[in-house]
Amino acid sequence: MNMQLSQFRRTTLAQTAAFIAGTLMAFNALAADPFNVRDIRVEGLQRVEPGTVFASIPFRVGDDYTDEKGAAAIRSLFALGLFKDVRIEVNGDVLVLIVEERPNIAQVEFIGTKEFDKDVLRKALRDIGLAEGRPFDKALADRAEQELKRQYVNRSLYGAEIITTITPSDRNRVNLSFTVVEGDLAKIKEMRVVGAKAFDESKLLDQFDQGTGNWLSWYTKSDRYSRTKLNADLETLRAWYLARGYLEFRIDSTQVAISPNKQDISITINVTEGDRFVVSEVAMEGYYLGKDDEFKSLVEIKAGQAYNADDVAKTTKAFNEYFGNFGFAFARTDVRPEIDRATNRVKLVLVADPARRAYVRRINIVGNNRTRDQIVRREFRQTESSWYDGEKIRLSRDRVNRLGYFKDVEIDTQEVPSSQDQVDLNVNVVEKPTGMLTLGAGFSSAEKVTFSFGIQQDNVFGSGHNLGLQVSTSKYNQYYVINTTDPYFTEDGVSRTFEFYHRASKPYVEQGGNYSMVTSGLGVRFGLPFSELDRVFIGTSAERTELVKGTNMLGVHEDLCAHFGCVAQNVPITAGWARDSRDSYLNPNSGKFIRLNSELGAIGDARYTKLGGQYQQYLPITKQYTFAFNADLGLGKGLNGQTLPFYKNYYSGGLGSVRGFEQGTLGPRDVTGPKIGGAKKITINTEFLMPFPGAGNDRTLRLYGFYDMGNVYGELERFDLSQLRSAYGVGLSWVSPMGPLRFAWARPVRTFPGDRIQQLQFQIGTSF
Structure with a gap:
């Protein structure tokens, strides 16, 4: 408050001084008798255009000059803020305007700033x-100094x-330098709630995002005082009491x-609980x-x-x-409490007023600086010039939100002026970066360090199209995948995806040999929407698998060469169905994801079929704790007397399947020893997600405990649960600026000879 008063006084004094100066100068110009102006000259201009001066004075050549016009001219020129001195001299019937320009700011520099970026x-x-x-x-420099102090106060x-330093420069300019001594952060050392009787003070303080801090305050900044955050905490406290019967x-x-x-900052909150009402x-x-x-x-x-x-x-x-589902956009429901303080009971009367029915005149989209209007409008189920339908509007909002292009989506209903039955819908969106960088790393005794890399760009150039690139490279295995998706290939919402992939693998060191396996393919897939949550996929691709011969080849490789001449060409057909009701793609807390998929190799050298299914569910236990379950099954079989080609096998182990084991190392072995995957797969994951200690209710940073089971089996093997590998462990989930990051430390529970263990794993851009 004192800082604001000081600033106000300085500003007022500066304005008063300018007014007095202008008045005195005007007084000096009052000595001339009225005359007709033959010419007007301006002296002292450096950067200001003469036209700016002539446009501000109330007389022209040929006009009669009076003392009042002279005073008005001086006041107008001072009001421009460009001059620190203005005089009018009369030379016969010629007026001479003598001005002294204010200096311009040449440079603004900051010294000693660490808390803020200079920009x-x-x-x-x-x-x-x-x-x-x-x-x-x-006066503006003084105001700037106060503004800088305000910025630092907001950071505690x-x-x-x-300290402000003003240095004159050439051509009537000045350099401004603000030297800052930031000092130490002010932190909350004490926080009290006084007057509470029904609950412990510690219980109430747990509801606040601000507090005296803990070991994670360097990240959460919870011990930094903010008036805005304190007001939010007070509203949280009020809502907490009202949810427990304390009506007053x-x-x-x-x-x-x-x-x-x-x-040090201390905060004291004085409350009156009142009685608890039933x-x-x-x-x-x-x-x-x-x-x-x-x-x-609905009650x-x-x-x-x-x-x-x-x-x-x-x-x-x-x-x-x-009410909105029936077109009543302006419906109101008020609650009238009738309190009986003698018995601490309350009767609640719900008073409804549906008002009038309305229809939507226009749908306006605001905030989509990058995304085209069409991308948002095609997700809307509410149409213009039709009756207002609250259910369709909420569905439209959810569909736009699920695009993943926006941080926030809000729809406001606005009455149309001079109309009793029309409304406009204003769709306010806040865009976010739609690119995702995916990084992964692991370490094993065979491949040492392995890396994976990917870039997924949704909404390319605001068109709604998706473009992705995934690369995985190690000493023995590499793959490259490029895909692009048009989610609205047709106006009905049929999507189309093109994908090109190339995979190459070499034998491990202990296997010896110098052969390699190379698979390349180009495919197309279409997605057909059957409901708001369901989509069916169909597609096909052309694949070519080649074995580059070398020493110490595996038995399955010898079989490939024997049947197809070391080169196999196929045209598989894929079909599937998916249903997604999760509340968030990156950080789900509730909902389900169900997927069924099939692949048929009926054209080409190899004949086979594959069926797979996944069931994923998130169950919110409380606002902070979530239980997650994932089951993934796969079954493959050869047709026409053939076995399932080994390059179509399922693999298990590592992130995304059974943590604690090296990626893709579970399952059957070749006759020569190495793991080659299998025709059957089972994976079961369970997770218990909880807040990271000290992070409060921040769901972007969470700990989780997990227990995984799974394995893959050969085509002639049966599902043997006694052969399931399992592991338990803990992990960290963080929605980082680079994407969702998950660390996992696992300890295998059930292992078998030959299993490759990898206890520490991490990946960006994966779930489970």
């Missing part, structure tokens, strides 16, 4: 009018000191004190479109239980949304 500070000063190339004003650096809870006051050395009855009043029973089924409030503001909010929201 952030330059933008903050530019917003108040101070920037390179603009006229300099000492209350002891920051700023209030926050009386909040005191924030800072120590003399400006390092709901005695829930009644309904108003007009419910003759659908009273349907509305009653979340339960008589006989403590008043819960969350249940009340859910009920009113459900009522308003249900």
Whole structure:
């Protein structure tokens, strides 16, 4: 407050001084009798155009000059903010305007700034009018100094000191230098809730995002004071009490004190809990479109239980949304509490007013600077010039959100002026980067360090198309995949994907040999939407698998050469179905993902079929804890008397299957010893996700414990559960700026001779 008063006084004094100077100069110009102006000259201009001066004065050549016009001219020129001195001299019937320009700012420099990027500070000063190339004003420099202090206060650096140095330069310019001594951070050392009786103070403080800090505060910055965060915490506390029956809870006051050395902050919150109320009855009043029973089924409030503001909010929201399904965009549902303080019971009366029915005039999309309007509009199920339908609008919002192109999607309903039954829908989107970088690494005794790399760019050039590149390289195995998807190949939402892949593998060191296996393919796949959550896929590809002969070839390789001459060509046909109801792609907390897929090799050298299925579910236990389950099954079989080609085998082990084992090393061995995958696969994963200690409710950073089981089997083997490999461990999940990052440390539980163990693994861009 004192800083604001000081700034106000300096600004007022500067304005007063300028006004007095202008008045005195105007007084000097009042000595001339009125006359007709023959000519007007301007002296002292350096950078300001003469036209700017002539446009600001109230007279022209040929006009009569008076003292009042002279005073008005001086005031107008001072008001431009370009001059620090203005005089008018009369030479016969010629007026001479003598001006002294304010210096321009040549350079703005910051010294000693560590907390802020200099571009952030330059933008903050530019917003108040101070920037390179603009006229300099000492009052503006003082204001800039105060703005810089405000920026540091917002970062809890209350002891920051700023020294402004003004250095004259050539051509009537100045250089500004702000030297900053940032000092130490001010941290919350004490936080109290006074007046609470029903709950322990520690329980209440656990609801806050701010606090005295812990060992992870360097990341969460929870011990830095912020008025905005404190207000949010107070609302959280109020909602917490209201959800537990304390209908009359209030926050009386909040005191924030800072120590003399400006390092320690103490916060005291004074509250009055009031009594705890129980709901005695829930009644309904108003007009419910003759659908009273349907509305009653939406009531979340339960008589006989403590008043819960969350249940009340859910009920009113459900009522308003249900009204919206019938076109009543302006429906309101108010709650009237009738309190009986003698018994601490409350009767809640739901008063509904559907207002009037409306239809949508226009759908306006705002914030899509990169994404084309069409990409958003084609996801809408609510159309223009049709009746307002709340269910279709919510579905449209969810579909736009699931595109993954935006951080936030909000739809506001706005009344159309001078119309009683029209509304506009304003779709406000906040775009986010749609590229994902995928990195992976592992270490094994055979391949040493292995790396994988990928780039997935969704919404290329704002077109809604997807483009991806995946590369995995090691000493013995490499693969390259390029794919592109048009999600709206047809207007009905049929997607089309082209994919090119190339894989090459060589034998491990202990195997010896110098042969290699190379597989290349080009395919196309179409996705057909059957509902808002379901999609069917069909596709085909042309594949070529070649064995480059060498020493110590495996038995399966010898078989390939014997049947197809070391080269096999196939045209497999794929079909599948997927249903995705997860609430988030990167960090799901609830919902399911179900996938069924099949592949038929009926054309080409090898004849075979493959069937697979995956079931994934996320169960929220609380707001912070989630249980996740994943099951992945696969079955392959050769046709026409053939066996399943070994290059179509399933593999298991590593991230995405059974953690704790090297990637793709589980399953049958060749007659010469190495693992070659199998025709049958089973994988079961379970995870328990929890907040990272000290991170509060931040779901982007979580710990998880897991237990994995799985294996692959040969075509003639049966599923033998006693042969399942298993491991348990812990991991870290972090939605980082580079993408979702997962570390896993695993300890195998059931192993067999020859299994390759890899306890520590990590990958960016994977789940399970």
